[in-house]
Amino acid sequence: MKTRNLYLGIILISLGFISCKDEKEVQAEKNVDNYVIYVDSIEKVAIEDAQNNWEGIDAVYQLRMNEAEANLANLKDSIKAQERIIASKNKYEVIRTKMAVKTVVTPAVTSKQRLRNALFGEGKIGDDMSFAWVDAGNIHGVYQTFIHTAEDNKDSYTREDWDEIKLMYEALDSRKNTVEKEGLTKNDNRKIAALKFKFAPMIKVNRMGAKSEEMKDAKE
Known part of the structure; x- marks a missing residue:
């Protein structure tokens, strides 16, 4: 069993x-x-x-x-x-x-590039900082777009934005020095001078104001 x-x-x-x-x-x-x-x-x-x-x-x-x-x-x-x-x-x-x-990977647009696109037009200024596309025929319009855009949006810019605007403004001025030798008319030159006369103090005041505001916020 x-x-x-x-x-x-x-x-x-x-x-x-x-x-x-x-x-x-x-x-x-x-x-x-x-x-x-x-x-x-x-x-x-x-x-x-x-x-x-x-x-x-x-x-x-x-x-x-x-x-x-x-x-x-x-x-x-x-x-x-x-x-x-x-x-x-x-x-x-x-x-x-x-x-x-x-799949097409679209690179992320940085805040700096968005600012450049607004000031000069979509894709006009990239990381190479080239202003070769600005010539005697269009430079007055470039200044107009740049300065009027900055004026219209001045209250929304940060200190970093104003630093970038200042950098772009100086680069555009440098291109103007070259364009003056390439056929820039006296009439356009006078119009640009009038725009610059109005804009120069504005960029200085707003840049300083944005910096002061940031310092105030940091303390708070």
């Missing part, structure tokens, strides 16, 4: 091991299937939608891939499963390349 019970116990334990092994294999197959299906599903997503949600898509992809690879050892036919995983990896790389080609 005891011998019989012993055999039954061994059989039950063996069946338990087989059951656990089957469960692990089933789970492993499921993880591989989920990975392959997920990659296939990404292909069906519109490029624009995929680009807008790429970080999330890639995060889930990494999770599914890790789960699939971690369970390969539990599969009887691990070689075939590995081939499926590799095929999906290659497919995903193709998709990711498409995303990189289609």
Whole structure:
């Protein structure tokens, strides 16, 4: 009787091991299937939608891939499963390349660049600080836009803004010295002089005022 019970116990334990092994294999197959299906599903997503949600898509992809690879050892036919995983990896790389080609990364516009765009026009002055586009024919208009824009927005500028305005103003004046030798008319020169006469004290007063206001706020 005891011998019989012993055999039954061994059989039950063996069946338990087989059951656990089957469960692990089933789970492993499921993880591989989920990975392959997920990659296939990404292909069906519109490029624009995929680009807008790429970080999330890639995060889930990494999770599914890790789960699939971690369970390969539990599969009887691990070689075939590995081939499926590799095929999906290659497919995903193709998709990711498409995303990189289609995605146009727009550089962030700094507050300094926004100020320059407002004073001179969109993209006229960049980090190279080149005023080569300013010539005898347009320099009066450039001064007008610059000075009138600064006057209209003077109450909203910070000290850093006024520092930048001063820097740009001096650079424009330097370009004017060159343009005067390249055919600047006396009439335009007089108009520019009148604008400068009005603006010079304004930039000085407002720059000092913005600095004082910042110091007051810092104390408070």
